[in-house]
Amino acid sequence: MREILFRGKRVDNGEWVEGYYVCKSKDSHTSQHFIIQNFRSGSNLDGLVEFEVIPETVCQYTNFNDENGKIYEGDIINVLQDRLMKVRWDFEELTWKLFDVGIPVGEINLYYNTIDLANLYLETCYENQMISEVVGNIYDNPELLKVDKEKLKQITSRWYYG
Structure with a gap:
């Protein structure tokens, strides 16, 4: 099965995050871009955490890897x-x-x-x-x-x- 993932650089600290891409409209002229990750909390409950990302850096996973990890667009x-x-x-x-x-x-x-x-x-x-x-x-x-x-x-x- 094809894994559809994205990565982007966080707005707050510039670090790369990987997960699912979501674009949310703030109003009719602006939008925010997020990468949403699954995480497992200490209570073993699944949850989601979202990170706002710089839209120009959002890249899709190609479903190919090299010896060091995933290959992304860009x-x-x-x-x-x-x-x-x-x-x-x-x-x-x-x-x-x-x-x-x-x-x-x-x-x-x-x-x-x-x-x-x-x-x-x-x-x-x-x-x-x-x-x-x-x-x-x-x-x-x-x-x-x-x-x-x-x-x-x-x-x-x-x-x-x-």
Whole structure:
């Protein structure tokens, strides 16, 4: 069964929380965004606790994991040990995709500059050809989005010319 989870950064302290996403309208012009978690209290009763989160940081769980934990939308993954790619939902193909970091969206050649996350996951699990690991995310590690243009040129020339 697919686990539908989200994470977001708390408004009060900036820490990441994971759970279920809820948007509540305060009035006709404003809304608050929350991540709701289950918890077990000392009396063994189940309960809920909600944390207000920064809406721009809300990311959905992809249902894929690396060796360190869950992979979320907005994560940056190191593929083949020299290719940084960010996780995004592809609305055209309705699947999670990895997009090369440092290439503007308008310049993306979908054949060379994207990888289907499910295919990467299967290749990594069964054939060990693709090495991937979450190395950060677009919110906590924006410096990873700035790629050395010379290194990117070398990597992309391998894709086009083998």
